[in-house]
Amino acid sequence: MAGPLTVDVVAPDRVLWSGTAERLVAPTVEGEIGLLTGHEPVLSVLRAGTVRVRGGADVDAEFPIASGFVSFDRDVVTVVVEPVAPSEEKAPAAS
């Protein structure tokens, strides 16, 4: 295990989570994918489910998502998500 992963979880209108973590589990269309340091570069489409970030500097984080995709390149993980319940997300933005 080399250094930790650099993880960015971004939604269309903001960054949901950003930091370093040990492991990231995401639901792809072909099944769950677990990403650790040194994984081969991958770009995968996600289905509805939960993205889990483990072993972060702060607490572990989980994001329910409707769809999205994950890209992994040189220990940098970018998860682009479409969060569920957009009506709920909208409310603070509209104020």
Add this chain to the structure above:
Amino acid sequence: MAGQQRVYRQKIKATSSLKKIFRAMELIAASRIGKARLRVEQATPYARAITRSISAVAAHSSVDHPLTTPRTDTGRAAVLVISADRGMAGAYSANVIREAERLRGRLQADGKEIVQFAAGRRAVSYYSFRRRELAGQWTGASDAPDRETARDMARALFARFQASAEDGGVDEIYIVGTRFVSMVTQQAMVLRLLPLEIVEGVEETEEGELEPLYDFEPSPELVLDALLPRYIESRIFSSLLHCAASELASRQRAMNTATSNAEDIIRNYTRLANQARQAEITQEISEIVSGADALAAS
């Protein structure tokens, strides 16, 4: 003479109520611009992530996706012009429309037919006044765009691109909007949305490393299929956000200028009114004095 004074007073009154309106609009724009800029900043990571992924797919796989290959069969180009809903923003809308007209000239010189889309009431009224047909229009939320609008636009433009030549399909899609550079600089610009111009290695190849071999799940084609609509939507949304921030910045600047112009006018009219009052008094005195003189002489 008294009439003169009254006219000046009226003008001062009218101008100061205008000044209040200008000031209020300046403050409204100033208070909204912070939020608009924040939205631009918050949307940027998403747009960047999508762009990076798209260029990764395009660079590391040899897929022949319909969206990445230019088509030339229809001879039409769609142009989406993003302007403001309201005026009072200086040359903001005029700049965008001028840029759009320039693009139109260029495309027509290339023998393309234009399919015009317009967002923002100013652009819509510009085109409808000139009796140009609009293929689609969106109004009402130019200073606070939401994702629904962006999605709607993306869908409309995308449908055009996928349509066959007989159904009004287009070869290219352009967006004419404004880029928010800073509070004082906003730039009208043209952006080609489709076919994609892949800027290879926007943020990749940091230290001359080998390009990584990507693994695409489920397949490069399907990944592109999933990514592209989202990419287009995000480009449109980020353009809209940039335009909103630019509009507010332009409005703030225009209203600031208008307020100080109103102050100038008020100052000038106050001087003129004082002059008129003084002239009136002088006249009255000289009338009294000459009247008294005339009486004393008789």
